[in-house]
Amino acid sequence: MPSRPLIVASIMCKKLAENLDRLVLNVRFGKGAFMKTRDKAQWLGEAMLRVGEGTGTQISYLLTAMEEPLGRTVGNALELAEAIDVLHGQGPPDVVNLVLDLATKVANVRRTQLQKWLQDGSAWKKFISLVEAQDGSASVLEEIAAIYKAPITHEIRSDRAGKITAMDAEKIGRASFLLGGGRQQVDDKIDLAVGISDLKKIGESVQGDEPLMRVHARTNDALEQVLPLLRTAAVIGDERDL
Structure with missing residues (x-):
């Protein structure tokens, strides 16, 4: 039988090791998720919330149904290419809406401002700055679908x-x-x-x-x-x- 405490510990130890001041979690349920029911997903979200409170980290969570795949792709490079589309102000509406829902929970700005940053390229530029700070290549990201074909x-x-x-x-x-x-x-x-x-x-x-x-x-x-x-x-x- 899966151990719920071990599931919570496995998730939260990795998140809290990043020395965060706030964290939003996307807790999924349904056919495509580990937690098959909304009640079980809510239990997981509340358990992780309590762990965060115990460490002084501001945590919130969002429940997401996974009866169908999120977006229009499943697969490593395919999903990455789709995520890059979102950062360019494009991408499937359900992915864009989830990104905005999650960002709204941790950002100190309105949803309309977050939408603007996706549309005007600001979100992509910020992401590229994070990649380059870790010696990554922006050009590889732009061509990810062609590289991994x-x-x-x-x-x-x-x-x-x-x-x-x-x-x-x-x-x-x-x-x-x-x-x-x-x-x-x-x-x-x-x-x-x-x-x-x-x-x-x-x-x-x-x-x-x-x-x-x-x-x-x-x-x-x-x-x-x-x-x-x-x-x-x-x-x-x-x-x-x-």
């Missing part, structure tokens, strides 16, 4: 017209893991290029034979392994179902 891509298409009623985050996350995006053994090498992109979102309408997602794979064998899983991840209902 899987050799095989495959579109999974709809078999009917309708509306997306489910996009199973657990199945999609599992597929990314099987493609090589996570470790099965402690000494496994993570493939930064693989994953899933261009995901349709719950509530969006699709036509017959329209792409629902794009798979990025290293080998044909890996692709064939995840296709059955991904073909059942998206559920299409009638337009009136949502």
Whole structure:
């Protein structure tokens, strides 16, 4: 059985080691999260809140449902490229809104100012200054999707017209893991290029034979392994179902 105290300790020891004065936590729940229910996620958030109070750190948390993936990508470099889009004032609306929700909890400025910093490039410039302070390369970040590009891509298409009623985050996350995006053994090498992109979102309408997602794979064998899983991840209902 998972030990809740150990989960709290594992998360908070890493956060508090950064010598923070304030911290906001995104506590997820649902199919794509470790905590499957909102109640369990809230317990985790409150437990971490108490630990923070005990150390004098100002902590808050936000509960986020993960029945479908956040944004339109799953995978290391793919998600990083999407995050860079957000810092350039673009990116999927659900990711942008979550970033603003989290930032509002720790910033001393209004949400409208935070939005402006995303749109006018200020947030990106600040991020680049942090990267360069640690001897990182801004040019590499700008080209991350091209640098880490899987050799095989495959579109999974709809078999009917309708509306997306489910996009199973657990199945999609599992597929990314099987493609090589996570470790099965402690000494496994993570493939930064693989994953899933261009995901349709719950509530969006699709036509017959329209792409629902794009798979990025290293080998044909890996692709064939995840296709059955991904073909059942998206559920299409009638337009009136949502």
